[in-house]
Amino acid sequence: MQTHADPCKQPSLMHPSLAIVKLLEQVQPTTDSEVVTLTQALGRVLAEDLASHVDLPPFDNSAMDGYAFNFDDLDAGTPLTLVGDSFAGHPFSGQCVKGGCIRIMTGAPVPAGYDTVQMQEKVTADGNNISIEAPKAKGANVRYRAEELSTGTKVLSAGTLIGAAEMGVLATIGASQLRVYRPLKVAFFSTGDELRPVGSELAPGQIYDSNRYSIQGLLSRANVEWIDLGVIEDDKEAIRQAFKTAAAQADMVLTSGGVSVGDADYTKQILDEEGEITFWKLAIKPGKPFAFGHLGDAVFCGLPGNPVSSMVTFYKLVWPLIQKMQGLPQVKPVTLSATLTQDIRKFPGRVEYQRAVLSYNEQGEAQVAVTGGQGSGMLTSMTLANCFIILEQDCDGISAGEKVTVEPFNSVLA
Numbered sequence: 001m002q003t004h005a006d007p008c009k010q011p012s013l014m015h016p017s018l019a020i021v022k023l024l025e026q027v028q029p030t031t032d033s034e035v036v037t038l039t040q041a042l043g044r045v046l047a048e049d050l051a052s053h054v055d056l057p058p059f060d061n062s063a064m065d066g067y068a069f070n071f072d073d074l075d076a077g078t079p080l081t082l083v084g085d086s087f088a089g090h091p092f093s094g095q096c097v098k099g100g101c102i103r104i105m106t107g108a109p110v111p112a113g114y115d116t117v118q119m120q121e122k123v124t125a126d127g128n129n130i131s132i133e134a135p136k137a138k139g140a141n142v143r144y145r146a147e148e149l150s151t152g153t154k155v156l157s158a159g160t161l162i163g164a165a166e167m168g169v170l171a172t173i174g175a176s177q178l179r180v181y182r183p184l185k186v187a188f189f190s191t192g193d194e195l196r197p198v199g200s201e202l203a204p205g206q207i208y209d210s211n212r213y214s215i216q217g218l219l220s221r222a223n224v225e226w227i228d229l230g231v232i233e234d235d236k237e238a239i240r241q242a243f244k245t246a247a248a249q250a251d252m253v254l255t256s257g258g259v260s261v262g263d264a265d266y267t268k269q270i271l272d273e274e275g276e277i278t279f280w281k282l283a284i285k286p287g288k289p290f291a292f293g294h295l296g297d298a299v300f301c302g303l304p305g306n307p308v309s310s311m312v313t314f315y316k317l318v319w320p321l322i323q324k325m326q327g328l329p330q331v332k333p334v335t336l337s338a339t340l341t342q343d344i345r346k347f348p349g350r351v352e353y354q355r356a357v358l359s360y361n362e363q364g365e366a367q368v369a370v371t372g373g374q375g376s377g378m379l380t381s382m383t384l385a386n387c388f389i390i391l392e393q394d395c396d397g398i399s400a401g402e403k404v405t406v407e408p409f410n411s412v413l414a
């Protein structure tokens with residue numbers, strides 16, 4: 001008679017925090033880099049420190065629409081004489097005379113002969129006679145050359161992810177080309193005879209392959225180059241071939257399904273035969289049968305087939321791995337404490353990531369409620385959520401009104 005041990009009770013289930021440490025030990029940041037134009041740089045990681053080629057701002061300029069003058073000329077208590085103007089892109093080219101002033105616009109150069117700007121709301125103009133309410137100090141409303149940074153100063157460090165603000169800073173300093181790490185290549189496929197692509201008819205027992213779509217979404221947010229190898233049937237040789245195809249062209253091979261203990265769960269077996277299993281099965285819910293290893297030069301992550309399990313294990317395990325391989329620093333997830341608004345059932349054994357909604361009550365206190373059913377196949381529990389409630393391994397349930405640890409979704413999930 002065949003007996004089947006309960007895997008949840010096996011001491012071999014590794015805590016997810018230890019799994020993250022072990023995963024990260026197995027990979028090194030890429031050192032390969034390439035030069036790209038600024039328009040190609042969004043989502044890439046800077047491969048070298050970048051110094052500014054210019055002073056920022058590049059010239060003294062006005063922070064207000066108003067008038068520029070010498071602060072000390074206001075001591076006489078008489079109106080100043082208008083001698084010209086300075087517009088953004090069209091500097092004043094005349095002489096800055098004593099007792100004079102110029103009309104000036106926001107961002108326009110402040111001429112060397114004047115030291116202060118007053119906003120037009122505090123000025124009365126009568127023809128060329130300009131009466132100015134004295135600002136608090138000499139230099140008011142002037143943005144000085146290099147006050148933000150000077151030529152040669154480091155503006156961005158190697159290992160910086162180029163997002164929207166970085167794109168703007170790079171344009172500000174005129175960086176038309178920059179050296180970034182080459183993109184990480186991730187090949188992925190789903191396994192399962194029941195899976196059909198969206199758009200096809202479903203026969204009895206079949207379902208649509210949803211994981212490839214959520215994984216594509218996650219990989220896009222993780223800024224990698226992905227290779228979609230489709231759905232592979234539950235056939236050892238087909239899976240073996242897909243492993244080879246994937247490992248030959250990618251830094252990371254990601255699969256969905258077939259990592260549990262069922263009779264058609266071949267992923268782990270083929271990984272064992274074709275590569276190396278570093279660990280399998282974690283004390284995490286959802287996502288217990290997550291498998292990690294190597295396939296030739298590629299790292300391998302086997303995500304469980306249940307749709308929520310595949311997303312949670314990607315988020316907690318694969319994403320930190322991708323970040324390290326991309327040359328990004330590890331950032332500890334932000335967590336906070338919030339009051340639970342309903343009872344939660346939990347059995348000791350695994351760390352649980354329950355999908356939930358974090359909000360503020362009328363008193364401004366953080367509160368959190370789960371998004372209904374928490375089955376590993378209930379993907380709407382993710383779409384409704386904006387955070388995870390993290391329940392530690394030994395927790396055996398929590399009552400409404402108690403505090404729980406919450407991890408708001410970050411840029412990959414939000």
Ligand SMILES: Nc1nc2c(c(=O)[nH]1)N[C@H]1C(S)=C(S)[C@@H](COP(=O)(O)OP(=O)(O)OC[C@H]3O[C@@H](n4cnc5c(N)ncnc54)[C@H](O)[C@@H]3O)O[C@H]1N2
Pocket residue numbers: 007008190191192194195207208209210211212256257258259260261262265286287288289303304305306307309376377
């Ligand atoms: N006897 C045991 N059975 C199971 C255990 C266990 O410990 N002992 N663990 C369960 C846990 S926990 C998980 S998680 C799942 C994961 O199993 P697999 O990775 O082998 O996944 P599959 O069996 O292939 O599929 C599970 C489930 O998800 C559906 N699925 C799979 N791929 C997709 C996809 N691309 N898109 C949408 N849905 C998908 C599949 O139809 C199944 O319903 O194993 C438990 N079993």
Ligand code: MOO
Pocket residue numbers: 284285286287288289304306308309376
């Ligand atoms: O770990 Mo599984 O994801 O509980 O269903």
